[in-house]
Amino acid sequence: MNKILDEINKPSDLKRLNIVEKKQLAEEIREYILEIVSNNGGHLASNLGVVELTIALHSVLNCPEDKIVWDVGHQAYVHKILTGRKEEMKTLRKLGGISGFPKTSESEYDSFDTGHSSTSISVALGMARARDLLNKKNKVIAVIGDGSLTGGMAVEALNDAGSSKTNITVILNDNEMSISKNVGGVPALLTKIRVKKTYKRSNNCIKRFFNKVPVIGKPIVNLAHVIKRTIKQAVIPNMYFEDIGFTYLGPVDGHNIQELEDILRKSQNVEGPVLIHVITKKGKGYKYAEETPDRFHGVSSFDVKTGETKGSNKKDYSKVFGEKLVELAGKDKKIVAVTAAMTDGTGLKEFSKKYPDRFFDVGIAEEHAVGLIAGMAKSRIKASFCCIFFFFAKKF
Numbered sequence: 001m002n003k004i005l006d007e008i009n010k011p012s013d014l015k016r017l018n019i020v021e022k023k024q025l026a027e028e029i030r031e032y033i034l035e036i037v038s039n040n041g042g043h044l045a046s047n048l049g050v051v052e053l054t055i056a057l058h059s060v061l062n063c064p065e066d067k068i069v070w071d072v073g074h075q076a077y078v079h080k081i082l083t084g085r086k087e088e089m090k091t092l093r094k095l096g097g098i099s100g101f102p103k104t105s106e107s108e109y110d111s112f113d114t115g116h117s118s119t120s121i122s123v124a125l126g127m128a129r130a131r132d133l134l135n136k137k138n139k140v141i142a143v144i145g146d147g148s149l150t151g152g153m154a155v156e157a158l159n160d161a162g163s164s165k166t167n168i169t170v171i172l173n174d175n176e177m178s179i180s181k182n183v184g185g186v187p188a189l190l191t192k193i194r195v196k197k198t199y200k201r202s203n204n205c206i207k208r209f210f211n212k213v214p215v216i217g218k219p220i221v222n223l224a225h226v227i228k229r230t231i232k233q234a235v236i237p238n239m240y241f242e243d244i245g246f247t248y249l250g251p252v253d254g255h256n257i258q259e260l261e262d263i264l265r266k267s268q269n270v271e272g273p274v275l276i277h278v279i280t281k282k283g284k285g286y287k288y289a290e291e292t293p294d295r296f297h298g299v300s301s302f303d304v305k306t307g308e309t310k311g312s313n314k315k316d317y318s319k320v321f322g323e324k325l326v327e328l329a330g331k332d333k334k335i336v337a338v339t340a341a342m343t344d345g346t347g348l349k350e351f352s353k354k355y356p357d358r359f360f361d362v363g364i365a366e367e368h369a370v371g372l373i374a375g376m377a378k379s380r381i382k383a384s385f386c387c388i389f390f391f392f393a394k395k396f
């Protein structure tokens with residue numbers, strides 16, 4: 001059978017597909033990514049989670065005139081596949097091969113070089129303001145995960161964008177995961193918003209039921225209305241995004257292409273900043289990645305059938321560091337460890353399990369981590385370890 005993916009070489013090719021074909025395409029892309037990452041290693045779970053979202057974005061937008069800024073950029077494989085780099089994806093993580101992140105020198109469809117988290121809203125806002133100054137009409141969209149939304153820079157950008165009248169769309173890709181489970185107040189807020197959707201649905205069901213009850217039906221509906229208002233005040237959180245100036249749309253099922261396209265089109269008629277809350281499943285479609293998305297966030301090559309990685313079990317610096325810290329912390333209760341959403345990457349997994357009261361994951365918030373540890377160090381916590389994962393900078 002001919003594959004739909006074989007016929008897709010640029011985003012405009014998507015525009016002649018119907019929804020059934022797009023669903024088929026989504027499955028083919030998942031298989032393709034699984035094949036590449038299981039052979040070469042790479043970021044798996046985040047990419048499997050954005051397949052439908054990326055198809056919908058490229059179906060509705062007109063890239064490269066319209067700009068998509070991918071936060072972190074580790075989830076841009078589907079975007080690369082749909083923008084003419086299908087074959088090159090086979091060279092992922094090979095010497096001289098394709099980048100695993102958006103790269104402006106690689107394609108006109110990559111609007112910005114990313115790698116660090118929480119930068120997309122600032123960059124997109126900059127592009128949107130430049131567009132307005134230049135009297136252009138293109139759309140600008142930042143796609144940011146719920147993990148990256150814990151970063152200070154993202155919150156600073158929301159604050160700026162929300163108070164502006166600038167037309168910009170922020171897509172919040174909410175899968176409840178950073179690399180590990182997302183932490184802090186942001187996930188708590190998002191959970192409350194998701195509850196709102198359940199509440200809305202159950203409210204409609206109750207209404208339909210009571211309306212069918214003869215005679216006493218209507219009065220009960222009125223009573224239900226009063227109860228509803230009371231419950232609403234208790235259940236629905238203060239709409240943070242609306243309060244800071246965004247039009248909030250969603251939450252929407254991030255694996256339903258039709259719903260995604262509808263909401264994206266709707267957002268284009270809204271003036272000012274819009275936030276679309278998209279719910280996705282990290283690792284979607286591959287059993288092992290759905291079950292353990294943290295293990296399949298970034299992986300070395302693995303066996304698709306068993307999910308077992310093929311890499312050696314050699315010790316790296318993080319492992320040696322983590323083991324030593326656990327040993328020292330056993331002898332000294334004033335040793336604490338702080339990480340910015342990189343428990344595994346900085347070798348702190350064992351520490352976090354053994355000494356949970358002396359372990360702090362602050363989210364993707366490195367500046368805050370340093371401030372926090374400084375406060376502890378100033379308050380007689382003798383040995384405070386702030387473990388920050390390092391990225392090598394590259395020349396722009």
Ligand SMILES: Cc1ncc(C[n+]2csc(CCOP(=O)(O)OP(=O)(O)O)c2C)c(N)n1
Binds near residue numbers: 046049075173175366
């Ligand atoms: C400043 C910074 N700190 C840490 C990282 C490492 N990192 C890469 S992806 C990621 C998690 C991102 O989570 P989220 O934004 O929710 O995206 P998801 O992978 O869940 O789609 C982290 C912590 C980074 N890229 N940049």
